[in-house]
Amino acid sequence: MQTVRRVAVIAGNRIPFARADGPYATASNQDMLTAALDGLAARTGLAGERVGEVAAGAVLKHSRDFNLARESVLGSVLDPATPAYDLQQACGTGLQAVFAVAAKIALGVIDSGIAGGADTTSDVPLGVNDELRRTLLAARRARTPGGRAKALAAVRPRHLVPEIPRNAEPRTGLSMGEHAALTAERWRIGRREQDELAAASHQRLAAAYEEGFFDPLVTPYRGLTRDQNLRPDSTADALARLRPVYGGPDGTMTAGNSTPLSDGAAVVLLGSEEWAAARGLEPLAYLTAYETAAVDYVSGEEGLLMAPAYAVPRMLARAGLGLGDFDFYEIHEAFASQVLATLAAWEDKAYCADRLGLDAPLGTIDRGRLNVAGSSLATGHPFAATGARIVATLAQLLASRGRPGRGLISVCAAGGQGVTAILTHP
Numbered sequence: 001m002q003t004v005r006r007v008a009v010i011a012g013n014r015i016p017f018a019r020a021d022g023p024y025a026t027a028s029n030q031d032m033l034t035a036a037l038d039g040l041a042a043r044t045g046l047a048g049e050r051v052g053e054v055a056a057g058a059v060l061k062h063s064r065d066f067n068l069a070r071e072s073v074l075g076s077v078l079d080p081a082t083p084a085y086d087l088q089q090a091c092g093t094g095l096q097a098v099f100a101v102a103a104k105i106a107l108g109v110i111d112s113g114i115a116g117g118a119d120t121t122s123d124v125p126l127g128v129n130d131e132l133r134r135t136l137l138a139a140r141r142a143r144t145p146g147g148r149a150k151a152l153a154a155v156r157p158r159h160l161v162p163e164i165p166r167n168a169e170p171r172t173g174l175s176m177g178e179h180a181a182l183t184a185e186r187w188r189i190g191r192r193e194q195d196e197l198a199a200a201s202h203q204r205l206a207a208a209y210e211e212g213f214f215d216p217l218v219t220p221y222r223g224l225t226r227d228q229n230l231r232p233d234s235t236a237d238a239l240a241r242l243r244p245v246y247g248g249p250d251g252t253m254t255a256g257n258s259t260p261l262s263d264g265a266a267v268v269l270l271g272s273e274e275w276a277a278a279r280g281l282e283p284l285a286y287l288t289a290y291e292t293a294a295v296d297y298v299s300g301e302e303g304l305l306m307a308p309a310y311a312v313p314r315m316l317a318r319a320g321l322g323l324g325d326f327d328f329y330e331i332h333e334a335f336a337s338q339v340l341a342t343l344a345a346w347e348d349k350a351y352c353a354d355r356l357g358l359d360a361p362l363g364t365i366d367r368g369r370l371n372v373a374g375s376s377l378a379t380g381h382p383f384a385a386t387g388a389r390i391v392a393t394l395a396q397l398l399a400s401r402g403r404p405g406r407g408l409i410s411v412c413a414a415g416g417q418g419v420t421a422i423l424t425h426p
């Protein structure tokens with residue numbers, strides 16, 4: 001296992017992202033992931049073909065989805081002999097799946113693979129509460145009908161209250177948005193700059209759709225041809241009128257500068273150069289570096305969504321690059337304030353010295369190169385699908401310029417984690 005080969009991003013495909021309880025309300029994770037795989041197979045001539053493996057995941061999973069990736073392969077047009085497995089790293093899932101497949105391709109273990117994810121916030125897995133679950137398990141263990149009836153007689157009306165997944169950190173009880181509001185306050189991120197970033201995301205996504213940029217990346221699904229959350233007419237002035245949803249009455253975070261609850265799926269095709277060439281497929285870009293980091297947000301020492309601030313400088317040091325050495329920056333917009341806090345941290349001398357161990361600030365990025373085809377605030381954010389959406393978007397951006405270039409990806413994830421990568425177009 002010493003072979004190290006360049007790993008090509010060959011193609012990407014996703015279904016348009018929908019808002020929760022919208023047109024995908026009756027679609028399961030498996031339905032959406034299968035649709036994304038089928039669209040990719042149609043684009044790349046892989047129907048009936050076997051790829052090395054499929055790695056994918058979902059953050060919100062029903063118990064029936066224990067083998068989501070494999071079941072989605074079996075439901076798709078891919079050769080049923082394609083192995084598949086699930087993985088999960090919160091919002092980093094889709095990107096982490098890319099790393100998993102890429103590492104095997106680099107090592108020569110497989111020649112090709114598909115990575116991605118799906119999530120639904122409409123069809124969420126409602127759980128039975130702990131008391132009812134224990135009662136039902138006791139009834140199942142009972143050896144006689146009488147024993148079962150006795151166990152079930154313990155059911156009380158309060159047991160019927162379901163467990164609904166919360167968009168919150170189990171160790172702090174705070175939602176992602178409440179955590180992000182604390183970070184926004186710590187970095188004094190203003191309302192106007194958040195609204196400007198959100199408006200730019202919508203305007204850029206709209207322009208990219210108009211130019212046909214997403215034609216090779218998005219396959220219509222259940223009546224949607226574009227991301228449902230997209231509001232091309234979004235302006236900072238219109239967004240300024242929305243009331244705060246996190247951080248109390250004086251908070252700066254709103255429904256417009258936070259990601260909406262979303263449904264969707266996205267996948268990317270990876271392969272060795274030889275595999276791509278043998279199939280007549282032209283690589284869009286190459287995955288040339290990646291990194292993960294985690295921070296202690298539980299003690300309050302660091303913000304929940306600040307781990308990318310740590311992962312990026314580590315990745316740059318290994319790659320021998322500076323923050324300014326990129327043509328594109330794809331920073332997942334979980335919240336506008338979180339993107340802006342990350343950028344502020346990289347510009348802050350004391351933070352870079354004390355937290356990141358750097359001699360000088362990491363640097364400032366050219367905002368004209370940030371999320372140029374829109375990002376999560378406009379597309380929506382089906383958690384596990386976002387990584388593959390970003391990889392496909394960046395690879396397409398690099399390829400469509402037709403000259404050498406480099407792009408940086410940064411994704412924050414629940415649990416205080418950060419997942420980052422570099423794509424290069426030779």
Ligand SMILES: CC(=O)CC(=O)SCCNC(=O)CCNC(=O)[C@H](O)C(C)(C)COP(=O)(O)OP(=O)(O)OC[C@H]1O[C@@H](n2cnc3c(N)ncnc32)[C@H](O)[C@@H]1OP(=O)(O)O
Nearest residue numbers: 090091176177231234255256258259260261334412413414
């Ligand atoms: C998970 C990980 O690992 C890492 C991460 O990424 S963390 C990030 C995860 N994301 C989140 O936690 C946020 C999830 N989002 C939510 O829970 C909800 O969307 C929210 C609480 C932020 C807002 O919910 P909501 O109030 O029901 O939103 P919604 O009804 O859609 O919008 C409220 C208003 O804003 C308006 N609005 C929204 N976007 C707008 C825009 N771009 N322009 C103008 N108006 C807009 C809506 O039209 C609506 O107006 P009305 O009240 O007049 O109808």
